[in-house]
Amino acid sequence: MSSLPSTEPTRAADGAGVGELETTSAVAPPRRVDLWGAGRRALPPVAIGVAGLVVWELFVRLNHIPYYILPGPLLVMEALVKDWGTLYPSLLVTLAIAGAALLVATVAGVAIAILFAQSRWIESSLFPYAVILQVTPVVAIAPLIIIWVKNIPLALLICAWIVAFFPIVSNTTLGLNSADHNLLNLFQLYGASRRQVFWYLRLPSAMPYFLGGLRISGGLALIGAVVAEFVAGTGGVQSGLAYRVLESGYTMQIPRMFAALFMITCSGILIFLGLTALSHLVLRTWHESAVRREG
Amino acid sequence: MIARLRQVDKIYANGVVALRGLDLDVGEGEFLSLLGPSGCGKSTVLRLVAGLGEVSGGRIEWAGGNGRTGLPRGDIGFVFQEPTLMPWATVWKNVQLPLTLRGVPLEEAAARGREAIGMVGLEGFEHAYPRQLSGGMKMRVSIARALVTHPRLLLMDEPFASLDEITRFKLDNDLLVLWARQRWTVVFVTHSVYESVYLSTRIAVMTARPGRAASEVTIEAPTPRDESFRTSPLYNEYCRHVSARLAEAIRS
Ligand SMILES: Nc1ncnc2c1ncn2[C@@H]1O[C@H](COP(=O)(O)OP(=O)(O)OP(=O)(O)O)[C@@H](O)[C@H]1O
Ligand SMILES: [Mg+2]
Numbered sequence A: 001m002s003s004l005p006s007t008e009p010t011r012a013a014d015g016a017g018v019g020e021l022e023t024t025s026a027v028a029p030p031r032r033v034d035l036w037g038a039g040r041r042a043l044p045p046v047a048i049g050v051a052g053l054v055v056w057e058l059f060v061r062l063n064h065i066p067y068y069i070l071p072g073p074l075l076v077m078e079a080l081v082k083d084w085g086t087l088y089p090s091l092l093v094t095l096a097i098a099g100a101a102l103l104v105a106t107v108a109g110v111a112i113a114i115l116f117a118q119s120r121w122i123e124s125s126l127f128p129y130a131v132i133l134q135v136t137p138v139v140a141i142a143p144l145i146i147i148w149v150k151n152i153p154l155a156l157l158i159c160a161w162i163v164a165f166f167p168i169v170s171n172t173t174l175g176l177n178s179a180d181h182n183l184l185n186l187f188q189l190y191g192a193s194r195r196q197v198f199w200y201l202r203l204p205s206a207m208p209y210f211l212g213g214l215r216i217s218g219g220l221a222l223i224g225a226v227v228a229e230f231v232a233g234t235g236g237v238q239s240g241l242a243y244r245v246l247e248s249g250y251t252m253q254i255p256r257m258f259a260a261l262f263m264i265t266c267s268g269i270l271i272f273l274g275l276t277a278l279s280h281l282v283l284r285t286w287h288e289s290a291v292r293r294e295g
Numbered sequence B: 001m002i003a004r005l006r007q008v009d010k011i012y013a014n015g016v017v018a019l020r021g022l023d024l025d026v027g028e029g030e031f032l033s034l035l036g037p038s039g040c041g042k043s044t045v046l047r048l049v050a051g052l053g054e055v056s057g058g059r060i061e062w063a064g065g066n067g068r069t070g071l072p073r074g075d076i077g078f079v080f081q082e083p084t085l086m087p088w089a090t091v092w093k094n095v096q097l098p099l100t101l102r103g104v105p106l107e108e109a110a111a112r113g114r115e116a117i118g119m120v121g122l123e124g125f126e127h128a129y130p131r132q133l134s135g136g137m138k139m140r141v142s143i144a145r146a147l148v149t150h151p152r153l154l155l156m157d158e159p160f161a162s163l164d165e166i167t168r169f170k171l172d173n174d175l176l177v178l179w180a181r182q183r184w185t186v187v188f189v190t191h192s193v194y195e196s197v198y199l200s201t202r203i204a205v206m207t208a209r210p211g212r213a214a215s216e217v218t219i220e221a222p223t224p225r226d227e228s229f230r231t232s233p234l235y236n237e238y239c240r241h242v243s244a245r246l247a248e249a250i251r252s
Helices: A018-026 A035-062 A073-082 A084-118 A120-135 A138-148 A152-176 A181-189 A194-233 A241-250 A254-283 B042-049 B091-101 B106-119 B135-147 B165-182 B193-199 B233-251
Strands: B003-011 B017-026 B031-035 B057-062 B076-079 B153-157 B185-190 B202-206 B213-218
Touching: A035 A073, A073 A084, A073 A254, A084 A120, A084 A152, A084 A194, A084 A241, A084 A254, A120 A152, A138 A152, A138 A194, A152 A194, A181 A194, A181 B076, A194 A241, A194 A254, A194 B091, A241 A254, B003 B042, B017 B042, B017 B213, B031 B042, B031 B193, B042 B153, B042 B185, B076 B135, B091 B106, B091 B135, B106 B135, B135 B153, B135 B165, B165 B193, B185 B193, B193 B233, B202 B233, B213 B233
Parallel strands: B031 B185, B031 B202, B076 B153, B153 B185
Antiparallel strands: B003 B017, B003 B057, B202 B213
């Protein structure tokens, strides 16, 4: 990304005196991820979650609520373990669609953003259509897409992609256009080519924006995949997690339905955490969002 | 002659009239200071001299004027009022930027980079990121970046404003030494009377906005100058004179 080709000077080249040692240590690389601190930060939400589950279980038991109305968390866990054999393959199917959709959304989103950044004219004439695609409810167009595209997994992928690609396009476009004005002037002054401006200035400037968009899109890709599966569900794709939810509803296996839901939610959380970690990793050396402040 | 500005107006898109009828010559090899109150258009003049942005009226001629600036690229070093560094790149890569963009061979670029970083006293910080530096250090990186190409024309926009007096005096002297050695032309923006008298061969005093050159003072003190000049009667004399001119310019 920002790897300007250059030879690095060796640290403390000749005659490393005391002063030089001090200055070198002043710019030591950032410290490792603080697991203990992360654990401590995770404690309150985890505690609240556990407390919630206990209250839920008690509520269900004390009020003698039948399992087909609201199963307790223990029953859901039981169903999760018992039906793991069918749920887990379904999870993989849904994740594959969401992952593929996110990948295509990233590649296409960045490509479209780069196209938009080429000229205001292109941006202003095409951006509205990206918006239209974004605001049209995917539930409403999913049936059409499933009719048009015979290949069901491909149809699902398209639905998920429609939902996931907009944040990447809009964020990356914003990022590419928000390079520091003075830096642009500087590049101009030194006779930089369009390509150099793009690689050395616009792209690194857009990185935090792109990663922010990616984080949103990750969750949306999963939601898009699940929604599309719901729509397609009765059409006979017996595979994804959404289908398991539907199927369990029809057959009154409510604990299993909750187990499938639970898996969808957990995947969403893991996708979000994974993309957050990625963003942190890429930006850790320089961006405010990823840099730990001392004081 | 490096650049000649005649009756230059600059009106920004939002209607602010920054400059009106500005005449200014930038001569070969001189150390010219632009002195004026905040907001009078000093940065604007500097950007126009660099060929960044169009004039709204009047004209600018550059020596050998072909193309936009008439100056071969890389011949201008520009130190912006803000450090203007790439936050994702280390000090080393920031300083190397002009050379990278021009495709200077790595060995030569490394040597020049080390030289420029040495000039501003940032050895040992090559691998630091801008956020790890103090305001003054960032500014010195920016200066090193401008020096790295050995520019024929050096444009500096209040480069030392954020520095403490000790560093500032040191860099004043370093700059004078470099200027004498490299035969640069320097256009230096400041709102410090003392700094402008110490450094310059000529001072252009600007009026409040809309800015124009109200008067010029040639500092006929021998160069190279050193700290003894700061305490000399001649220096005091010039400071008083320039202060009076500045007060006049602001009133008019
Ligand atoms: N990009 C811009 N758009 C609109 N107005 C601007 C722009 N840049 C500067 N101005 C206006 O032009 C005037 C002159 O600005 P300039 O930055 O040249 O002043 P300056 O003399 O450098 O001031 P200072 O000493 O505070 O840096 C100011 O009134 C400012 O509001
Ligand atoms: Mg200014």
